[in-house]
C-alpha cells in the first residue's frame with residue numbers, strides 16, 4: 468500500500484510517498500481501506516518535533532489522525548463491525564497513520580460513518596468532533612441557557628463546536644475575521660466578534676464556558692476574565708496540566724514539569740474562582756457514535772474548505788498551516 472512517511476523531524480520536512488506492506492492485524496483490530504483523511508495542525512506539530520516529549524514517535528512513521536473508509540478485514544476478536552462497513556475514527560495515539568491507503572484500527576476507536584454525508588465530509592469529523600464533545604459535553608457539561616465562548620469559530624474545531632454548543636442549548640459567542648462572519652452565523656453563533664477590529668474581553672462577560680484555542684497567553688488571561696465565578700475554561704493549546712501525565716503514562720518527573728508549566732494559569736484561575744482544564748483529545752469510538760447520531764439527525768453539518776488529491780498531501784498541510792482554512796481540509800485517497 469502507499470503511505471506518506473515522516474523520515475526526519477523538522478519544520479521544513481516534507482512527507483514522502485512510499486510503498487509499505489499491508490498493515491498486520493491484531494485480534495481486536497479491523498483493516499480499513501482509507502477513502503479520505505483530514506489534515507490537522509497536530510500533524511504539523513508532530514512533524515516539527517514539538518510533541519516529541521509526550522508522543523515520542525520513532526521515525527520513520529506514517530502520520531495522520533483522521534479517516535473514513537471501508538473495512539476490508541476483521542481480526543478474530545472483533546465483535547461490532549464487519550467487512551464492508553463504512554467507518555471513521557481518530558485512531559488512538561501511537562496507532563495513528565491515516566495518510567495511507569490502509570490502516571489497522573482497534574474497534575474501540577471506530578464508529579459507523581453518518582449515512583447522510585459524503586466520505587470526504589466524514590473524514591474531517593473525528594478529531595474535531597471528539598475534541599468538541601470532550602470539551603463541551605464531558606468536561607464542561609454544557610447546559611441549556613449557559614453562555615459559551617468558542618474562539619476561532621471558522622476553524623475545524625470552531626465550526627463543529629459552535630453547532631454542538633447550540634445543540635446543547637447554549638448561547639454561543641465566537642471570534643472570527645470579517646470574511647467568515649456569515650459562515651459562523653450560519654452555524655448558529657448568536658454573537659460574533661471580528662477579532663481584528665474588537666477585543667472580545669471588552670464585550671463578553673459572565674460566561675459559563677470558554678473553549679480556548681489561541682496560543683497567545685494574553686488571550687488566555689483575557690478568556691479567564693470573561694468567565695463568571697465557577698465558570699470553566701478548556702484550553703486546547705496549553706499550558707498542559709497533570710492530566711497529560713495520566714493520559715500518556717509519563718514518568719513521575721513530568722509531574723514537576725507540568726506543575727511548573729501550568730502554575731501561573733492555575734493561580735490566576737484560582738484568584739478568579741474559575742476552573743482551568745487542559746484537553747488533549749483522545750480516540751473514542753463510543754463518543755464518535757453519538758456524534759454520528761447528531762449528524763444523521765441534522766443537528767451538525769460538516770464544513771469542508773477544500774479537498775486535495777492524495778498526491779497533494781504536503782500542499783494540503785501547508786494550506787492548513789496558514790491558519791486561514793474554514794472548517795476542514797480533506798485529502799481524498801480513494
Ligand SMILES: NC(=O)c1ccc[n+]([C@@H]2O[C@H](COP(=O)([O-])OP(=O)(O)OC[C@H]3O[C@@H](n4cnc5c(N)ncnc54)[C@H](OP(=O)(O)O)[C@@H]3O)[C@@H](O)[C@H]2O)c1
Pocket residue numbers: 507508509594595598618619620621622623624625642643644645646647662680681702703704746747748749787790791792793794
Ligand atoms: N488539544 C487538542 O486536543 C486539540 C484538538 C484540536 C485542535 N487543537 C488546537 O486548537 C487550535 C485550533 O484548531 P483548528 O483545527 O480549529 O484550527 P484551524 O482549522 O487551522 O483554524 C483556522 C481558523 O482559525 C481562525 N483564526 C485564526 N486566528 C484567529 C484568531 N486570533 N481569532 C479567531 N479566529 C482565528 C481562522 O479564521 P480567520 O481566517 O477569519 O482568521 C481560520 O478559519 C489549533 O491550535 C490546534 O492545534 C488542539
